[in-house]
Amino acid sequence: MSLLNRDSDAATQTDSDADEPMVRVENLKKHFPIHEGVLQRRTGEVRAVDGVSFSIEQGETFGLVGESGSGKTTTGRSLLRLTEPTGGTIEIDGQNVVDLSDEELKRFRRNMQIVHQDPTSSLNPRHRVKTIIEAPLKIHGYGSADERLDRIEELLEMVDLPREFLYRYPGQLSGGQKQRVGIARAVALNPKFVVLDEPTSALDVSVQARIVDILEDIQEEYNITYLFITHDLSLLRNVADRIGVMYLGRLVETGDVGSVFETPEHPYSRALLSAISTVSEADEQLKPEQQPIEGEIPDPREKPSGCAFRSRCPYAFDACSGDEPPMYELGDDHDSRCYLHDDQYQEGPGW
Template identity: 65%
Template sequence: MSQPLHTDRFEYAPGDQIQDEIAVFDDKDPLLRVENLSKHFPIYEGIIKRQVAAVRAVDDVSFTVPRGQTFGLVGESGSGKTTLGRSILRITDPTHGTVEVDGTDVTSLSGGALKKQRKDMQMVFQDPSSSLNPRKTIKQIIETPMKIHDIGSAGERAQRVEELLEMVDLPREFMYKYPSSLSGGQKQRVGIARAVAVNPKLVVLDEPTSALDVSVQARVIEILNDLQKRFDLTYIFISHDLSLIKNVSDRIGVLYLGRFVETGDVDSVFQDPQHPYTRALLSAIPTVTDEDRQYKPPELTLEGEIPDPREKPTGCAFRSRCPEAFEPCAEEEPAMYQTDSTRCSRCYLHDEAYQDTGGSDDQ
């Protein structure tokens, strides 16, 4: 993991409402800046295909990631993690908002300009078996991005493939194998090698270890850490595994129904989670060691499922499952509140106007 994050405090104080996380954590030279990013999927019905609703998979998300650091995205299935990652890379086009990678507004690009920009933005997919072309050799798979971006001669690309295989701990002989002859962990290492082949600045890692055996996961994480140090890579690490996120991230964002409910320095969030949803997620982590137990808050069981994203509830989207919900939660969605110098939380419990009355059952 990179060095602990250093951020500048602005005019905000604990308990203040803020427009977004960028207002507090405004890094001086972020590699990635995401502002008010949304992705809505329209729903059509009828013969004339009239739009009747929209799924707000990502809803007005803002954050920054300093160069060379890792931002962890966590949340339950359906929270919008993967859609956010794909929208950042323009694999799917966002509905609105902006994404800047090293100062370039990615959302304004198209055609050749977007193709050129993709060299700086790569992705490692969750399922290595489905992300590798079974009809191509490992050499052909890894060198494909280099061919697309016209990097090097055939001989130089072959040499680069050899170097990349060594970096991801695979023997040179794998160059001429096909994906079907590789294990899941080996396939994922090929996917990682392909992602870094063109020297990107930003890599989105979508659950890169979830399909792997526990014995293989640690080695894959070690490889990712080594590559980050070697190439000064900036990572977006998507996972539902909070123990993993804690070990690989510098800062994290907790997503619920397409919106951040808590963001902050990873150690601060794990030691003292501010949002009820974050506390519930952390309380569900299995504990084995004393170190695990010291980060685990009192058990908090969530009732029910995530609401239908086509029909978000009024007020706070989490209120139907929150054990601390009270009257204001049903009236209007809370803003993000700065809770200390490293964190923000979307909860009325941090509004000074409600701190003497919120969270009790007798409201």
């Protein structure tokens, strides 16, 4: 079983290029205008993503986690230009995606794909499985009809679906089977980077583990880079190499999965971790002290001044209402956006 050969220029990649991350995002912004009144005048904007920066190494899984409304899905869609970013730089495999023309973007899309959250709405109910998986192969001119059929059968085997599913419609499949079809379609062209937008959240718990196993097997064998978007922080412990915690369009903590889980440094991260479910007493003892978050995530049109989390933070003090805190470097690849890490604020309450 083998995937398509990637672009020929990958074979001539220099050592310096190989050291570069597969994905580099700098100061990414996506602002949605607000129009009101009969004349639909612009009265403001929603800063769904407001200056996000991170990188993902080749073959790595970067987990993006946060509550609904934090901007994580908009971030993922902006990386692929499914939503046009307002500003910032997005480099995938050394290519600045933001600068690509429509024609260049179409050619480059074979290198970047997405698996959607809802497998039912992401598949055309009028098309058979064969047609759905074949679509990207046709669009990018892959082989003859017989070669495409061979490729589709190979992909079905990869996602653990029998050949007879070729001629079924999505309505004849379970949720987990639909998601496997979505995964097969996403990796049909052997992409280098895949956005996984909550790929298990719409599935039964009994099916989620198998979908994760399939994604990990594909990544391990073909060295695909993942951005794994989820609201389930406990899931990332098993699938991610590094984690970014988002709140109201900004990253508030980033770090390798061990650091974030064992020593969460932002109050929001601590609150999320304290609320996850555990199955053993040992895991329960590793959780931070229970810190329930008060209230709902604020309306992104009316963000609090200073630290966006201060209106719900049990540790908020005077400095938090001034300027927004920067990202503080706390160690190797572990950063947190919180004034509690700044020695000059002695009036802070500490942990």
